[in-house]
Amino acid sequence: MTTLLRRSLAVLAAGLVLAVAPAAAQSAPDSESAQQHSNAQQSSHGGEGDHAEEENTGNPGAVSHSADGNYLNFEPFGIVELPRLFLTNTAGGGIGFEAFGSSKAALKSGEYTLAHPDSAGASLTDTQVQDALASSHHDYLYFTMQKAGAGSILVDFSITRHLVAVFATALLLVILALGVARRYKRGLGREEAPRGTWQNMVEVMIVFMRDEVAKPALGRHYKSYLPYLLTVFFFILIGNLLGLLPWGITATSNIMVTGTLALFTFLITQFSGTAEYWKHTLNPPGVPWFVKPFLVPAEIIGLFTKPLALAFRLFGNMMSGHIVLISMIGLIFIFTAQFGVGIGTGSIIVSVPLTIFMYGIKLAVSFIQAYIFVILSALFIGLAIEEHEDQHDEVDETEAVEAGSRPHDDIDGFMDRSEHFGPQGKRMVSGDGETAPAGQTAISQPAG
C-alpha cells in the first residue's frame, strides 16, 4: 500500500513538473515581451495569459483545454492534427463519405471551408480561411467545418482528441484486463493466491464491484450484469486517470462520452425492466386516479433524468477538476501579467501546492466518480428488474389490510424492546415513534 502510495505520488509529482515546466519556460519571455511590446508579441503566446487585447489567441484559455477538438495538443512540442471523416449529403442528393488526413488537408482540398461562428450557414471568406490556415496557432482548428460547395455534412465522424482518449482508454483497459485474465487462466489466482500489484489491485476492485455493488443492487441476477458494470467501471476509471497524465486527455470530461455510457445504462435498464417495473412506471398501483396524470409524466421524465444525471455528474466532475487545475496554474501567469514577475513568481508558492492538493482530490474523484456511476447504474437496473414480494395488486387486498397494521407492530416491538416507553406489552394505538410516548402515557393511564 505504501509503495502504491509512493508510486502514485511520484507520478503526481512528475506530472506536475511536466505540466509546469513548459508553461514556466514560456512565462519568462511572455512577461518580458508584455512589458516591451504590447499586442503583437503577446499574441504569439497561447492561452494562459489575458487575451482581451489580442486579435487571436489560437487556443483561448482553460476551457479549450478541456473542450474537444480535432487535434492533439502536445504544446510546447506542437499540435498533431487528427483525421477528418465526413458523412455527407452530396450535391446530387446521395450520401458520400470523405476522409482527410487532417483539417488542413480538408481545407486545402477546397471541398471544405470554415463556418462563420456568428451567422449560421455562412462561411468565412477565402482570405479569412487562408489567414486561419497561415496562423501559427492553427486557428482553423477552432472553427466548425462545412462543405465548400453544394451539399452538407451529415455526420462528422472525425477523430477528435476525446475520441483518441476513448481509444487509448479502451486499449489500455483491454490490455490490462486480458493480461490479468491470462494470469487467472494460468492458474494464478485460481488455484493459488493472486500475485503482483496489478492482479491484486484489479481483483480487489472486481471483488468489490461484485460483492458491494452488483450483488446488493441486483440480487440473484447480478451475474448477467456484472461484466457490463465492470467494463463501465474500469472504462471510466482509466479514462479519468488518463486525464491526470501530462498531456493526458480526459475522455470522461466530454458529455458525449459520458452520455454514451449513460445511454447504455439507460438501454439496459429499460430492456431488462420487468412487466411490473413498467406497470409501476406507467400505471402506478395504489395511487388515487387524480394523482396519476401528474405522477405518470414525472415517472416517465424520471426514466430519462436518471441517466442524464449520470452523464452530467461524471462529465461535470471531470471537466470542473480540469478547469480548476489549469486555472490554479494559470493564476501564476495572471498574476505575472497583472502585477509583474515578482508577484507572479511568488504566487507559485500558493498555486502549486493548491494544484497538488487539487490533483490529489482529482485522483480520489476519479475513483469515486467511476464508483458512483457504476453503483447508480446498478441501482437503476436493480430497480427495473426487482421482483416485489409485497404486490399491491387486487389479489393481495387482504394482505394489504394486514400490512396496514405492520408499522404499528413494528412500533410495538420497538416499544417492547425499549425501556423508555411505558409499560411493556401494551400496544400503541397510533402514531409514529416520535409522538408515541405522549400517546402512550395518555392512553395507558386510563387503561391502567
Add this chain to the structure above:
Amino acid sequence: MLFASFALQETPAPSLLEPNVGLVFWTAVVFLAVLGILWKYAWGPITDALEEREERIDASMTKAERALEEAKQIQAENEKNRREAEQEARQILREAREEAEQLREEEKQQTRQELQEMKEQARADIEREKENALSELRSEVADLAIEAAGKIIGENLDEPRQRRLVDDFIDDLPRN
C-alpha cells in the same frame, strides 16, 4: 500578421456541450467492442476463477473445520480412554493389593493352621511314643518282675498265670 489581422475572424469560444453524433457513434462502437472482448475473455474467466477459488477456500475451510472437530473428538476420546485406562489401572492395582493382602492373610492363616497341625501331630506322636514306651516299659517291668519273683520264690508259676498276675498289678498301679 498585423497586416492581416483586420480580416481575421476571431476564433469562436469552444463549447463544452457541443453535440457530436460522430463521437457518440465511435464511443458506442469502442465501448461495445471492449465490452464484448472483456466479457468473453476477461471478466468471464476472472469471475469464474474467483468463484472457483472462493469455493475451494470455502470447501477447504469446512474441511479444516471438520478435521479440527474430528481431531478434537479424537482428542476427547483419547482423553477419555486414557482416563479410563488410568482408572482401570488403579482399579487393578487396588484389586491386586487387596488380593495380595488377602493372600497373605490366607497364607498366614494356613501357616498358622499348619503349625497347629504340626504341633498336634507332634503332640500325638509324643503321646504315641510315650504310650509305646510305657507299654514297652510295662512288659519289660512285668518280665523283670516275673523273673525276679521266680528267683525269689524259686519256683515258677506257670507262665500265663504269672503274667496275668503282674498285669493286674500294673493295672492297679496309678496311671502316671
